[in-house]
Amino acid sequence: MSRVTLLADVQLLQIIALEPYLIDRGDLLREAQYTYLRRVEEAPMEPRRPRKACDLCYTRRIKCDRQEPRCSNCVTYAVDCTHTAVSRKKKHKAQRDSGAEGTEDIQSLQAKVQRLETELAQLRGQAWVGNQAQKLRKTTTTAQVEDGRAEDPDHTRGLLTLPPLQQGMAMVGVFLNTLNSVLPLFHADTLLRLVGECYALHPRQRDPVIWAAINVVFALANQQVPKEIRDGVSSHQSDETTEYLNKAQSVISDIILGEARLINVQTLVGMVMVLQTAHNLKPSLILISATMRLVHQLGLHNHVASSHLDPVQRRQHTRVFWLAYILDKDLSLRAQQPSFQLDDDIDVELPSSWPMTTDDNDNTAGIVVTVDRTARMNYFLARVKLAKIEGHIYDCLYSTRALNQSLEERRTARENMTTAIYEWQASIPPEFGAAVVILNTRDKPEHKGFFFVLHSSSLQCMTLINRAHAWDGQWVSGLRDHSRGIQPLKLPPG
Incomplete structure (x- = not known):
């Protein structure tokens, strides 16, 4: 075979050597193997013809006069005149004509090899990234275990246990x-039905x-039940609450990215209710x-989206929104x-306590009654x-706008907000x-926490409305006069 053909075969062998990394590129690998075997099988065998020049003349590339028993050159160099050296292969005309075609083949194979090397580098890069990601997951899992926040092992195995x-x-x-x-997140009958159906299923079959x-x-239930009195301070069952919350968060992708249903929103609202009590918001x-x-x-x-539902379901949609x-x-x-949520983009009625149907037993949700x-x-x-x-x-x-x-517009806005708080109170x-x-609600001791949140929120609003600001001229002048001893400090209007 010619030098061009041998070089092409080298390129083919390089492709074949990449076989372990070309599992998904079987077509190109088979093509390279087939081309190489075909070239080996079809390589022409050149016939050996007797050479006229002796070994000395052939080696030194000089003209041999073929005198017997020794040519004149052998006599001059005082060597034996022999004819045993292997002759150089002569390139046939067909091979010379196919030189250009062989060059094109080499260029094509070189391009293929370069492309395969690029893909191989990418595969190695992906493998490295995968290894690093696996190491990161192991590190994160270890950190979570040390921090007491490891994922629920039952869910890791696919078991949704209760x-x-x-x-x-x-x-x-x-x-x-x-x-x-008081804050009706679930329709009572619907929740009891969901709980019963979920318990009736195998842990691997549960939604x-x-x-x-x-x-x-x-x-949420554990948050409402005091655990015990320790050192005169009531502590809630935070460990159990965190455990149940972590289980719910373990399927957060199913809740957010899955099919959008009312139960998804109710679950997220419940999670926020649990988390909003923490210092970190x-x-x-x-x-x-x-x-x-x-x-x-x-x-x-928007009430249009739930207009096709029955009255009880429509009311539950409204409650979850509020x-x-x-x-x-x-x-x-x-x-x-x-x-x-923009207030201008709301078209649903406010919560109501009126019965929706004659057999509706959920109309008292949100209503608080005194002990008498x-x-x-x-x-x-x-x-x-x-x-x-x-x-x-x-x-x-407080918005950017x-x-x-x-100053006058801000003062007017503050006065309007103060009036709104007074009207609400x-x-x-x-x-x-x-x-x-x-x-007045001593028969329902759990209600005191809800009213504490209600009244403390209104006080927070009043504080944020009337706290001192540099743009409030009345406050600035009052503080200045008080610091100079001219007049006592006046309390805020709220």
Whole structure:
């Protein structure tokens, strides 16, 4: 074979040598193997012809006169005149003509080899990235175990386990009689049906979203039950709450990225309810953003999206929206960050306590009654109205647009917000005022926590409205006069 052919075969052998890395490129590998074998089999065998020149003349490339017994050159150099050296192969005309074609073949094979080397480098890079990712996962898992935040091993094995049925139903009862009675996240009958169906299934057959929703219910129930009195301070079952919350968060991708259903939004709202009590608001802020996106995807903020549902389902959609709205506005003001829901983009009715059907037993959700049954209050509706005020406070006093307003515009906005707070406080029945609510609801000790949140939120609003600012001329002049001893310091108008 010619030098061109041998060089091409070298390139083919390089391709074949990459076989372990070309599992997905079998077509190119087979082509290279076939080409190489065909060239070997079809290589022409040149016939050996007797040479006229002797070995000396042939080696030194000089003309041989072929004298016998020795040519003149052999006589001159005093060597034997022999004819045993191997002759050089002569390139045939056909091979010379195919030189250009061989060059093209080499260039084509070189391009293929270069392309394969590039793909091989990419495969090696991907393998390196995969190894690093695996190491990172191992490191993260180890850190979570050391920090006490390891993922639930049952879920890792695909088992969506639940506590014993008796224990689970007890926690569901606590949830329905405490938190859900004033902030109706679930329709009671619907929740009991979901719990029963989930317990009836094998752990591997359970719907991960429903399983997460039940764990969120367990976490919220544990928050409502005091664990014990230690050193005179009541501590809640934070360990159990965290355990159930971690289980629900282990399937967070199914909740957010799966099929959009009302149960998905209810689960996320429940998670935010658990997380909002922490000092670090970042987790709850992230979850409320995903929650509001699902709310908008389902159209819970518009009555048209639920107009085809029966009255009970339609009311539950409305309740879930307003719960998400409360959390959105409350977290927005606490974190001094914009909320997600625009008030101008809401077209649903406010929470109502009127029965939807003759056999409706869920119409009292959100209603709180005094111990003597002489006064009642729609706690849920009061929270919604306060959330609206919280949203207006941020928009009118702390948003970027508000910070660019004139001093007179900001003063007017502050006065309007103060008036709104006063009107809201006046709408609260006196039996449920901050001074007497614990006494008037002593038959429901769990309600004192809800009213504490209600009244402390209103005080927070008043504080944020009336706190001193450099742009408040009245406050600045009053502080200046007080520091100079001209007049006593005046308290804020709220």
